Amino acid sequence: MSEQHHDHSHGDHSHSHGDHSHGEHSHSHGGDAHGHADDAAAHFRSYIAIFIALCVFTAISFVFNELVRGGIISPMTSATVIMIVAIIKAGCVAYIFMHLKADWGKVYCIMIPVVIMCVMMIIVFLPDGVLGWR
Amino acid sequence: MSVGHPPTTAAPAHHEPSFLGKYIFSTDHKIIGMQFLFTSIIFLGLGGILALLVRIQLAWPHAEIPILREWFVDNGGRMTESFYNMLFSMHATVMIFFVIIPFLTGAFGNFTIPLMIGAPDMAFPKLNMMSYWFMWPAFVLILASFYAEGGAPAAGWTSYPTLSSITMPAGEGLHSPAAPNSGHGQIFWLLSLTCVGISSMMGSVNYITTIINMRAPGMTLYRMPMTIWAMFITAILQAFALPVLTVALIYQSLDKSIGTTFFLPDGLTFGNWSAGPGGGQTLLWQHLFWFYSHPAVYIMILPAMGMVSDIISTFARRPLFGYRAMIYSIAGIAGLGFIVWGHHMFQSGMDPRLGTGFMIATIMIALPSAVKVFNWLGTVYRGDIQFTTAMLFALSFVALFIIGGLSGIFMAATPVDIYIHDTYFIVGHIHYVLFTSSLMGIFGAIYYWFPKMFGRFMNEFWGKVHFALTFVFANGVFFPMHILGTAGMRRRIPDLTATAFESPLLTLNQVMTISAILLGLTQLIFLANFLLSLFLGKQTTERNPWHSNTLEWSAPTPPPHGNFDVPPVVYRGPYEYGAVPNRTEDYLPQTLKFDGPVPAASGH
Amino acid sequence: MIHANDEPAVPMGLPLPNGKLAMWLFLVTEIMFFTALIGSYLIYRNGQPTASQPWPTPHDVHLAEWIGAVNTFVLICSSLTVVLALWSLHVGNSKRAVQYIGVTLALGCVFLVIKAYEYQQKFAHGILPGRVFEKLDSPxxxxxxxxxxxxxxxxxxxxxxxxxxxxxxxxxxxxxxxxxxxxxxxxxxxxxxxxxxxxxxxxxxxxxxxxxxxxxxxxxxxxxxxxxxxxxxxxxxxxxxxxIPFGNMWASCYFAMTGFHALHVFGGLVVFAIMLVMAWRGRFGPQNAQMVEVTGLYWHFVDIVWIFLFPLLYLV
Incomplete structure (x- = not known):
């Protein structure tokens, strides 16, 4: 696996624009063969670590939900924790599994607007949809 | 020219595909663009006929309808009110979703993007083909809705619940107790628009990818023509806004089919029949709908602005004034366009705290729009103007967009909007923006790119006749709408003689209707010119008949599959027109390597 | 216009393959789609319900939290296996990659089966849009x-x-x-x-x-x-x-959100199945890394959506 795979096999137009290099050191392929194995092992470890973190976070949100049932913490606290945990989990998946760690510099200009747009849309709906009924 | 294609023949670069493969199931962006072009022209005819019927009813509310009178035997040969409702609802739907948007992003987006950035085709040609063929279910459904039980939808193109979405309880059929037209026809409408949405989504992803990744060497972002910038930003608008409309459409069709109550509030009753459990929010539909449909207004104007910028610069033989300002103003309009949707809802009972914010954001849109207008004027000023038909349409775009834009500012201010909301003032506004601006821009673009598309010119004389008559009659139809609106004439009212305050407005309506009929007949001149020129028009003898700078003119005419015989390399921006030392021509094509001084926009 | 004329003809565009860029753009549209679904759910849920007429609890509507948690776990596992499939391709082990894809497909199917079981429970108890009894005043x-x-x-x-x-x-x-x-x-x-x-x-x-x-x-x-x-x-x-007060609204939101999510899961499974067929025909190898990567992006996105749906529907 010494050559880089940046052909456009997925797109149905194989227009190669020269160097679509993935050769960042943080990305799993590319680079010279030497140090490649270390790199690959590091990636494997990071994937497993994220997987374990995701499982733990899922357990945390489940436990917090049960704690409310037991009357130990208030529903508001638990809801906050659970939503923060969800955001962290989504961030983990996006950052490591979706390779945003390596690709953020290339896609931030579409991701930042869409995140702003999502949050804004929900917030603007609130006065009519929620506060109007109070 | 080493590849050896004669510059003016249509020899495809590869094997000769069958007729079906070449013109019907084509993956070539130019053919797909033309498919969009032809279907849009057909739907323009349909939408126009619907508009004329609306106008006839408004002008002579008690007259028998000349041709359709057998349809209304029960009503004494006169149009029924629900038929009138259906007419204006379908007129707007057809014109917006099947004419203007496919014209701009479908036809010209497809045709211009790869050619103007120097790419052999779109990034995903098959996806591109799918985006056209996904329009066909939409075409079929929207036409089928006319024949549906109860007729085509009649709740306006905005389809506000509860009028549009009131349903029978789960499992009791799809008929609507509210209005007969809100039954099957409305469901067809919803499904049809969902298909349009999917098609546009595919198109927008494809356009953005193509523009970002497929540009010719040297074609930096700030060397792209305004058409491409406009298409790019339009595609972004579509990608962001359309999914929200899709959700709203799906929710409403679920409300109508399986008994959900997303948009049906508590305690809704019709006669002695109760509309299910309720719990939904009618206002949410308006929010979701306008979250898409306000950006859609910009989807319907920005590409026209881009194309007009190119046409004006080409025929004024002057660099586009303030190229970067034009880009930033388009981006500004698009960005602000996402936070102004509430100005459609000032009268809906929306939270007033939101209203103020929306009002301020809306008024701010006037700034980038004004920048654009002044830049067009700055481009034309002291230009060596060639009054071709395309240029005439482009100039009238600028002139009439000013009217449409200014009347928009009226509506942006909540206090004024409360008075003129749902009057003919707003009808006048949208027609100034969509007909006399967008459609004028589209006509200009057709006259401008026709030689490149088909290798023949359209007839200039009849083109100018078409322009002059369209200009006069369009203003004849749409300008009085402002007067009527301020006089209090309500939108969507079939019979003006029903109220004392609207009855005196009948005469002016008759003038408008006569204007509208003549406007419709004028378009037959265009149609004849278009169709005859396809086969009989003067053949183009050179690749670049308008002496334009942009890349598409360096391709063979019509461009073969794969577009360019010599892969283009870009050395300069797209608007370097004007006399230069050491050069006889007054233009510097983007592919030209030239070391001398270049013309610059004054004050730049 | 001040551009120098003799720049070298450098290629334009982002250092991203078209397929990957298009997938990110498609995900943008998907993010907006699910935001609209989730946003309207939040509005329905926090708007009209009151203290005396609250939004249904999971118990009210026969929704077991642990089933949702298991499904979350299943999807997280499948996310891991799909990223490991890509990793295996990059280290040159196509056979292992195919195995991971097979496991992903299986996990996706498990998710859908569990979802189907949940839906079946809803049907059995009549928790369906328009069929839940809410108000008990006549009629x-x-x-x-x-x-x-x-x-x-x-x-x-x-x-x-x-x-x-x-x-x-x-x-x-x-x-x-x-x-x-x-x-x-x-x-x-x-x-x-x-x-x-x-x-x-x-x-x-x-x-x-x-x-x-x-x-x-x-x-x-x-x-x-x-x-x-x-x-x-x-x-x-x-x-x-x-x-169940607001039971119809709950059921509408539940079926709309999980239904569209399940459709997306199904779409991903179709692509994984295609990959397995390709592998079976011996046409799957390192040259398909981009296909796996792009599909993986989609699959992770589907996972992220579930990461939000699970707490919103089952827990909070």
Whole structure:
């Protein structure tokens, strides 16, 4: 696996624009063969670590939900924790599994607007949809 | 020219595909663009006929309808009110979703993007083909809705619940107790628009990818023509806004089919029949709908602005004034366009705290729009103007967009909007923006790119006749709408003689209707010119008949599959027109390597 | 225009392959799509429901949190396997990659099967849009009473509940037939008030002046009112309907959100199946890394959506 795979096999137009290099050191392929194995092992470890973190976070949100049932913490606290945990989990998946760690510099200009747009849309709906009924 | 294609023949670069493969199931962006072009022209005819019927009813509310009178035997040969409702609802739907948007992003987006950035085709040609063929279910459904039980939808193109979405309880059929037209026809409408949405989504992803990744060497972002910038930003608008409309459409069709109550509030009753459990929010539909449909207004104007910028610069033989300002103003309009949707809802009972914010954001849109207008004027000023038909349409775009834009500012201010909301003032506004601006821009673009598309010119004389008559009659139809609106004439009212305050407005309506009929007949001149020129028009003898700078003119005419015989390399921006030392021509094509001084926009 | 004319002809564009860029753009549209779904859910949920007429709890609508948690775990596992498939391709182990894709496909199927089981539960209990009984004032209430009567007659004929519940059913049926009961009494005797404290932790018993919607016993009863043991408390498997305020809205949102999510899962599974077919025909190898990567992006996105749906629907 010494050559880089940046052909456009997925797109149905194989227009190669020269160097679509993935050769960042943080990305799993590319680079010279030497140090490649270390790199690959590091990636494997990071994937497993994220997987374990995701499982733990899922357990945390489940436990917090049960704690409310037991009357130990208030529903508001638990809801906050659970939503923060969800955001962290989504961030983990996006950052490591979706390779945003390596690709953020290339896609931030579409991701930042869409995140702003999502949050804004929900917030603007609130006065009519929620506060109007109070 | 080493590849050896004669510059003016249509020899495809590869094997000769069958007729079906070449013109019907084509993956070539130019053919797909033309498919969009032809279907849009057909739907323009349909939408126009619907508009004329609306106008006839408004002008002579008690007259028998000349041709359709057998349809209304029960009503004494006169149009029924629900038929009138259906007419204006379908007129707007057809014109917006099947004419203007496919014209701009479908036809010209497809045709211009790869050619103007120097790419052999779109990034995903098959996806591109799918985006056209996904329009066909939409075409079929929207036409089928006319024949549906109860007729085509009649709740306006905005389809506000509860009028549009009131349903029978789960499992009791799809008929609507509210209005007969809100039954099957409305469901067809919803499904049809969902298909349009999917098609546009595919198109927008494809356009953005193509523009970002497929540009010719040297074609930096700030060397792209305004058409491409406009298409790019339009595609972004579509990608962001359309999914929200899709959700709203799906929710409403679920409300109508399986008994959900997303948009049906508590305690809704019709006669002695109760509309299910309720719990939904009618206002949410308006929010979701306008979250898409306000950006859609910009989807319907920005590409026209881009194309007009190119046409004006080409025929004024002057660099586009303030190229970067034009880009930033388009981006500004698009960005602000996402936070102004509430100005459609000032009268809906929306939270007033939101209203103020929306009002301020809306008024701010006037700034980038004004920048654009002044830049067009700055481009034309002291230009060596060639009054071709395309240029005439482009100039009238600028002139009439000013009217449409200014009347928009009226509506942006909540206090004024409360008075003129749902009057003919707003009808006048949208027609100034969509007909006399967008459609004028589209006509200009057709006259401008026709030689490149088909290798023949359209007839200039009849083109100018078409322009002059369209200009006069369009203003004849749409300008009085402002007067009527301020006089209090309500939108969507079939019979003006029903109220004392609207009855005196009948005469002016008759003038408008006569204007509208003549406007419709004028378009037959265009149609004849278009169709005859396809086969009989003067053949183009050179690749670049308008002496334009942009890349598409360096391709063979019509461009073969794969577009360019010599892969283009870009050395300069797209608007370097004007006399230069050491050069006889007054233009510097983007592919030209030239070391001398270049013309610059004054004050730049 | 001040551009120098003799720049080298450098290629334009982002250092991203078209397929990957297009997938990110597609994900942008998907993010907006699911934001609209989730946003309207938040609005429905936080808008009209009040303290006396709250949004249904998972228990009200027969939703088991642990099933959702298991499904979350399944999707997280599948996310891991798909990223490991890509990793295996990059280290040159195509065979292992195919195995990972197979596991991903299997996990996706497990997710859908669990989802189908959940849906089946909803169908069995009539938790469907437009079919949940909410208000018990007439005429809805009498419709509700007729419905319960039919259910009781079915139980009387076919059994299917334990003895204690069967006896209570017979009594309730007799009382309904005798015309002694108001719809809300029927609701109370079906649902009971005994286990309220357990199923509604942290919620105060509210006495409300709002007499329009006092059909839910547990939330509108004074503290000293006698507790009723409902048939559903005697036998949780009895198929008897009870009033759930906003139950229709809940069901609408639930089916819309999880339904579209499940459709997306299904779409991903189709692509994984195609990859397996390619592998079976021997046409799958390192040259497909981009296909795996792009599909993986989509699959992770589907996972992220579930990461938000799970707490919103099952927990919070």
């Amino acid at each position: 809805h209430g009498y419709k509700y009473m007729r419905h319960v009567q039919e259910q009781l007659e079915h139980i009387e004929k076919h059994g299917g509940v334990n003895d204690k519940a069967k006896k209570a059913c017979a009594e309730l049926l007799a009382d309904i037939r005798a015309g002694k009961l108001q719809p809300k009494d029927v609701n109370e005797r079906v649902r009971g008030t005994k286990s309220i404290k357990e199923t509604n932790p942290g919620k105060e018993f509210i006495t409300t002046k709002d007499s329009t919607y006092v059909d839910l016993p547990e939330r509108s009863r004074p503290k000293d009112a006698p507790m009723v043991e409902g048939i559903l408390e005697m036998d949780t498997h009895a198929h008897l309907s009870y009033s």
